[in-house]
Amino acid sequence: FRTLDQLDAKGKRVLLRADLNVPVRDGAITDRTRIERLTPTIKELSDKGAKVVVLSHFDRPKGKRVPEMSLRPLAEALSTALGKPVAFADDCIGPEAEAAVAKLGDGDVLLLENTRYHAGEEKNDPALSAEMAKLGDAYVNDAFSAAHRAHSSTEGVAKLLPAYAGRLMQVELEALEAALGTPSRPVVAIVGGAKVSTKLDLLGNLSRKVDVLVIGGAMANTFLAAQGHNMGKSLQEAEMHVTALRILDEARAANCEILLPRDLVVAAEFKANPATRTVGVDSVPSDMMALDVGPETVDAIEDRLRKASTLVWNGPLGAFETPPFDAATVAVAESVAGLTQSAGLKSIAGGGDTVSALRHAGVAERMTYVSSAGGAFLEWLEGKTLPGVAALSAS
Ligand code: 3PG
Numbered sequence: 001f002r003t004l005d006q007l008d009a010k011g012k013r014v015l016l017r018a019d020l021n022v023p024v025r026d027g028a029i030t031d032r033t034r035i036e037r038l039t040p041t042i043k044e045l046s047d048k049g050a051k052v053v054v055l056s057h058f059d060r061p062k063g064k065r066v067p068e069m070s071l072r073p074l075a076e077a078l079s080t081a082l083g084k085p086v087a088f089a090d091d092c093i094g095p096e097a098e099a100a101v102a103k104l105g106d107g108d109v110l111l112l113e114n115t116r117y118h119a120g121e122e123k124n125d126p127a128l129s130a131e132m133a134k135l136g137d138a139y140v141n142d143a144f145s146a147a148h149r150a151h152s153s154t155e156g157v158a159k160l161l162p163a164y165a166g167r168l169m170q171v172e173l174e175a176l177e178a179a180l181g182t183p184s185r186p187v188v189a190i191v192g193g194a195k196v197s198t199k200l201d202l203l204g205n206l207s208r209k210v211d212v213l214v215i216g217g218a219m220a221n222t223f224l225a226a227q228g229h230n231m232g233k234s235l236q237e238a239e240m241h242v243t244a245l246r247i248l249d250e251a252r253a254a255n256c257e258i259l260l261p262r263d264l265v266v267a268a269e270f271k272a273n274p275a276t277r278t279v280g281v282d283s284v285p286s287d288m289m290a291l292d293v294g295p296e297t298v299d300a301i302e303d304r305l306r307k308a309s310t311l312v313w314n315g316p317l318g319a320f321e322t323p324p325f326d327a328a329t330v331a332v333a334e335s336v337a338g339l340t341q342s343a344g345l346k347s348i349a350g351g352g353d354t355v356s357a358l359r360h361a362g363v364a365e366r367m368t369y370v371s372s373a374g375g376a377f378l379e380w381l382e383g384k385t386l387p388g389v390a391a392l393s394a395s
Helices: 033-047 072-082 094-102 126-133 152-159 167-181 200-209 218-226 238-253 295-307 327-343 352-361 375-381 387-394
Strands: 013-017 051-055 087-089 109-112 138-141 163-165 187-191 212-215 257-259 263-267 276-280 289-293 310-314 346-349
Touching: 013 033, 013 152, 033 051, 033 072, 033 167, 072 087, 072 109, 087 094, 094 109, 126 152, 138 152, 138 387, 152 387, 163 167, 163 387, 167 310, 167 346, 167 375, 167 387, 187 200, 187 295, 200 212, 200 238, 200 375, 212 218, 212 295, 218 238, 218 289, 238 257, 257 295, 263 295, 289 327, 295 327, 310 352, 310 375, 327 346, 327 352, 346 352
Parallel strands: 013 051, 013 138, 051 109, 087 109, 138 163, 187 212, 187 310, 212 257, 310 346
Antiparallel strands: 263 276, 263 289
């Protein structure tokens, strides 16, 4: 695909697909990462004299003008980040948007209202894509985190205008390519989270591509139970046992070492700071539940990490939001940050919970790359083609 290096932006109306779907609580933005990462692309286009027209979705209004899901507050947030005014238009297509675009001078920036106020957006309606395309001479997609959606603003419009990848899109794709495309080996993947059922494709794809696959979180309980361990009251998916055993077989056939927990931190109930015990996987008491992996498991993970060149991480190892069940995730995160800084480990992480866990551990800044994507990062790990990326390659 083409990048901003190939785009002669001066005087052109550049339709920029951003992902301004930032977390908001009580009307206040609680995390500005996506805004900060988008800023370099807007600055570059603006400095080159483009008229920058920013398109984004926000939340899931399902084709209705839900006032709480307006992008209007984001114009001010963008303006603060850029240090220059950002205009706002009340619709992403139609006379109002067209008039606002016509008013732009070279270097000016305009944000359009939520694309998902139009039902056609999620349907990838060609009529909506055509209306959007009217607003630009070129299209730049910088929303890797929305690239798993085949929508008008991510896919449809890319077919109607000369299309380019923005700088954030470029950095995300380069990081993922380094992790799973042509990685330096050995590659370790850490996968955690609650359910095997939501990460089947991901586990299957990773076991074909990585050298060591560490499985933690509640999904590890399902694997251990499938192997015949008594997991007491632990959260697990009994209906996934056969599948879990199949995943283990396939990994073995692909020469991928699967590292399951060796010891577990258990408690009688799931609450903050209860009485806990650390037990071997064979000794989970029938009235207790596993809520984190234990120190012996952390040692085994660290041993694999010391021998690794590349790490891909998705999902916490324990119930990290409830102390003390953050201990293993924090310990491993610290090791990863240390090895990244001192031993050249390439560490790439992504997915909503993972990013919160790494922030909680205070190591997000010391990883090689932390993706701004949730669902798109997962689909990439599943080996899927992302429609937003495919449309750029095809352009
Ligand atoms: C995200 O936050 O992961 C992206 O903005 C995509 O949002 P969606 O899951 O509502 O499509």
